[in-house]
Amino acid sequence: MSEISELTSADKEFLQQYLPPPRPEDTLKERRRGLPFVTLTYASSLDGMISLAPGLRTNLSGPETKSMTHYLRLHHEAILVGVGTAIPDDPGLNSRYPGATLEKQPQPVIIDPNRRWNVGDSKVLKLAQQEQGHTPWIITAKTARISPPTTEEVNGQNFELRPLIGRTRVAASGDGETMPVEWLDWVDILKHIKRMGINSVMIEGGATIISTLLSLPHLVHSVIVTVAPTWLGEGGVAVSPAQKREEGERVNAARLEETAWRQFGADAVLCGRLLQE
Numbered sequence: 650m651s652e653i654s655e656l657t658s659a660d661k662e663f664l665q666q667y668l669p670p671p672r673p674e675d676t677l678k679e680r681r682r683g684l685p686f687v688t689l690t691y692a693s694s695l696d697g698m699i700s701l702a703p704g705l706r707t708n709l710s711g712p713e714t715k716s717m718t719h720y721l722r723l724h725h726e727a728i729l730v731g732v733g734t735a736i737p738d739d740p741g742l743n744s745r746y747p748g749a750t751l752e753k754q755p756q757p758v759i760i761d762p763n764r765r766w767n768v769g770d771s772k773v774l775k776l777a778q779q780e781q782g783h784t785p786w787i788i789t790a791k792t793a794r795i796s797p798p799t800t801e802e803v804n805g806q807n808f809e810l811r812p813l814i815g816r817t818r819v820a821a822s823g824d825g826e827t828m829p830v831e832w833l834d835w836v837d838i839l840k841h842i843k844r845m846g847i848n849s850v851m852i853e854g855g856a857t858i859i860s861t862l863l864s865l866p867h868l869v870h871s872v873i874v875t876v877a878p879t880w881l882g883e884g885g886v887a888v889s890p891a892q893k894r895e896e897g898e899r900v901n902a903a904r905l906e907e908t909a910w911r912q913f914g915a916d917a918v919l920c921g922r923l924l925q926e
């Protein structure tokens with residue numbers, strides 16, 4: 650039996666105002682910006698952690714919030730994670746919500762600048778072959794080395810974006826990546842996704858991507874956080890945006906407004922919108 654079950658009408662009503670509008674491209678502002686509707690969503694412990702250790706898949710959501718995640722996936726046109734999540738977690742990135750047809754499945758998108766993820770062995774691909782999801786899109790840096798099998802070989806798509814000049818980093822990725830990474834601009838990534846016909850994208854992680862986007866409030870429309878009643882402890886992977894200073898003084902890095910809380914089983918769900926600078 651599937652562990653994903655229908656949400657109650659009250660749960661759906663609670664989430665409604667934080668979901669992408671039916672036709673987000675219709676608002677003049679969004680058409681001008683050429684950007685999709687972006688939802689950041691993840692599950693956190695009470696000490697702000699999303700996994701026990703880098704690269705260790707950690708279940709935080711209970712059955713009710715897991716069902717909520719699959720409901721949210723069904724209400725977005727794409728679902729995006731970084732390679733630091735794709736390699737260690739091997740996520741399915743489809744929606745197992747009751748009644749999810751192939752047509753309604755979100756498009757999986759992986760940010761993999763050095764093109765390291767082995768799509769051929771992935772659960773995403775297996776689900777696509779079983780017509781329970783779509784073949785993934787992989788976004789790489791233009792300079793990436795392409796390792797076999799390529800996305801093209803499995804009917805997925807590989808998109809190369811020009812990296813930011815002078816922004817090569819050695820990323821501390823969950824799967825132990827130590828090679829330098831050419832950093833991509835989130836505006837370029839999101840504009841590219843929008844140009845590919847995607848109007849809404851649910852960004853699920855991991856820590857690097859969520860932390861980065863919390864510092865870019867102008868690109869994010871909704872934030873939906875599951876708070877599980879547990880502490881993961883020292884050494885866990887935390888979501889924490891970069892420090893922020895105003896006139897030389899430390900200030901809060903990010904804040905939610907228009908917040909709403911609801912209990913789903915043992916977990917709390919916090920919805921809100923990032924305070925714009």
Ligand SMILES: NC(=O)C1=CN([C@@H]2O[C@H](COP(=O)(O)OP(=O)(O)OC[C@H]3O[C@@H](n4cnc5c(N)ncnc54)[C@H](O)[C@@H]3O)[C@@H](O)[C@H]2O)C=CC1
Binds near residue numbers: 699820
């Ligand atoms: N509890 C939850 O809801 C979730 C937990 N996780 C956990 O998070 C951990 C993974 O987090 P991270 O290691 O931070 O991985 P991540 O999934 O954020 O991927 C980071 C990698 O993505 C690439 N990347 C990200 N932004 C980029 C940019 N702007 N330009 C170029 N490349 C970029 C880089 O290669 C970087 O090393 C895992 O332990 C996973 O289980 C992941 C998703 C959700």
Ligand SMILES: Nc1nc(O)c(N)c(N[C@@H]2O[C@H](COP(=O)(O)O)[C@@H](O)[C@H]2O)n1
Binds near residue numbers: 692710715735739
């Ligand atoms: N909402 C949520 N709760 C948790 O407890 C989690 N560990 C995650 N992780 C995210 O979900 C992905 C797994 O997706 P599938 O169920 O395999 O499709 C994982 O990779 C994280 O992105 N999320």
